[in-house]
Amino acid sequence: MNIVVCVKYVPDSTADRRFEDDLTVDRVGVDGLLSELDEYAVEQALQFREKRDGEDITVTVLTVGPEKAVDAARKALQMGADKAVHVVDEAIAGSDYVATSLVLAKAVEKIRETEGSVDLVVCGMASTDGVGSVVPAMLSERLGLPQVTLASVVESQGDQVRIKRDNEGSTEVVGATLPIVLSVTDQSGEARYPSFKGIMAAKKKPLETYSLADLGVDAGQVGLSVAWTQVEDAAARPPRTAGEIVTDEDGSGADALVGFLASKKFI
Amino acid sequence: MSEVLVVVDHADGEVKKPTYELLTIARRLGEPAAVFFGSPDKADAVAEKVKRYGAAKVYVVDDAQIKGFLVAPKAEALQQLAEQAQPSAVLLPSSYENKEVAGRLAIKLGSGVITDAVDVEPGEGGPVTTQSVFAGNYTVRAKVTQGTPIITVKPNSAAPEEAEGAGTVEAFSATISDAARGAQVVASQPRQSTGRPELTEAAIVVSGGRGTGGDFAPVEGFADSLGAAVGASRAAVDSGWMPHAYQVGQTGKTVSPQLYVANGISGAIQHRAGMQTSKTIVAVNKDPEAPIFELVDFGVVGDLHAVLPAATEKVNERKG
Ligand SMILES: Cc1cc2nc3c(=O)[nH]c(=O)nc-3n(C[C@H](O)[C@H](O)[C@H](O)COP(=O)(O)OP(=O)(O)OC[C@H]3O[C@@H](n4cnc5c(N)ncnc54)[C@H](O)[C@@H]3O)c2cc1C
């Protein structure tokens, strides 16, 4: 069985994230890392494998992004994935969801060709920079596989997968038959840290680099110039003007708080 | 004037406020046509509601064959409807589910998609959206340059304005493929209603974090005195004190109320991502250095277990 985990290299959310002059996200000047939300995807893929003791399961991580994105793939290898595929091509820079999902889908197809099958594609619930939560659904659409998204619990038996998810007004159990596209939330369980052994082992694991040409994607189908959405401008939010801060002493805090709320007509 | 499709947000035929916000926005762009996925016997009641906000048409897609199959069938139905109606835009209320519908629809129609808009205005060559990105630190304006703009819009992005529309009900029968029914809901447990306003729609949200120490009574009491919804930080949710449905932040709900009151919440970037665009922000925290104080219009340095019960009492007194 073959599992592909899609992981994204993103600018650190605690850093000063910003845009380039061409209004694409600055992915070079700001420190990047494996999206924390994709660590959960790697974790669930590894657990899927571990729970199926005795089966031959290969976990391949897949990332689409600039040179440095290889760091995200490496971290996933250190956590325990078996192989990595990094799609890197200058033409990809500035791609929107539609183009990114195209490249990811083509890469999954390429992995299917080399490995013989892809039974499970695991994604995070969102990338921490774009926060679209659309790529897994797009991948499912493109690959023609059922989508089972936003799982907080994943269980499987044979070719059956059952997940639990929080919906708007309910908690649901969703079932599907492999192959599927799965996405998991940060409720699915803490991701493991790479062990020293894992870090050493990762150095010897196979890491393939593909260009668009390797995937049979025409450079004219991706990138900023052909994106189906276009950013017109990006402005830093004006800093909030400093508010009034009081220190509570013997109930004065509650008085002041209620006074403030009343002055703003909230009471 | 071309149609603008607006997917109706409803629970069993009860139309929710974001629908009216979207219809209001749609009127800026063209002629609103509501799309109701639901039971046809609820259609007239829905039409009565949405026509008051300008819906000229109400397409009714019987969901008997598609409910319980997640988002793929909805995307198929919308594709077929869009091909028939040739709308100038498709608007959906932002929710995880609708964002996925939008994503699939974009690929089917060969159109660009924009998620989580907080405003949409007409522009030359199509609608121009405003989004709040990087945890609310940037405001971005964007547009779709290919195909039919597909836009998901966050709750509270417009004040609903009434305008009479014809509200003509039209059944639309979609052909759903077997492939779209690959994932099935096999069990569903509705969440118990708390009687409080819904988190994403509420005008006031009162939240608690790790600083509650697990006792949410002061937070809930204060919320009730203000008629507010209750929210929580991830730390409070991870500790099992509150269900995940209450979580505010990057991996929970995004709220944009008139007033947000954060209690015992430090103000981590991922929490800010879900509340930074609130109009007025208030915090109660015993640490004067807590980053949440950088955001507030008003802050109290103090113990929430003392401040909130006293404040609750005072609010209730004022209300008489
Ligand atoms: C990928 C990712 C996604 C995340 N998504 C979210 C998200 O959606 N939402 C979210 O909230 N977080 C999210 N987080 C977690 C976030 O980084 C913080 O860990 C979390 O918000 C902290 O919650 P807190 O403020 O309640 O707890 P803490 O940071 O521990 O803060 C508790 C605060 O309570 C104060 N306090 C303690 N006792 C009292 C008292 N008696 N009275 C008054 N004040 C008191 C303390 O001074 C402190 O400031 C995410 C993290 C990651 C990595």
Ligand SMILES: Nc1ncnc2c1ncn2[C@@H]1O[C@H](COP(=O)(O)O)[C@@H](O)[C@H]1O
């Ligand atoms: N460039 C990328 N490379 C690999 N995986 C990605 C990429 N972009 C998105 N994904 C996957 O899609 C998920 C959702 O991303 P998004 O729709 O951008 O919020 C992420 O959690 C990843 O699993």
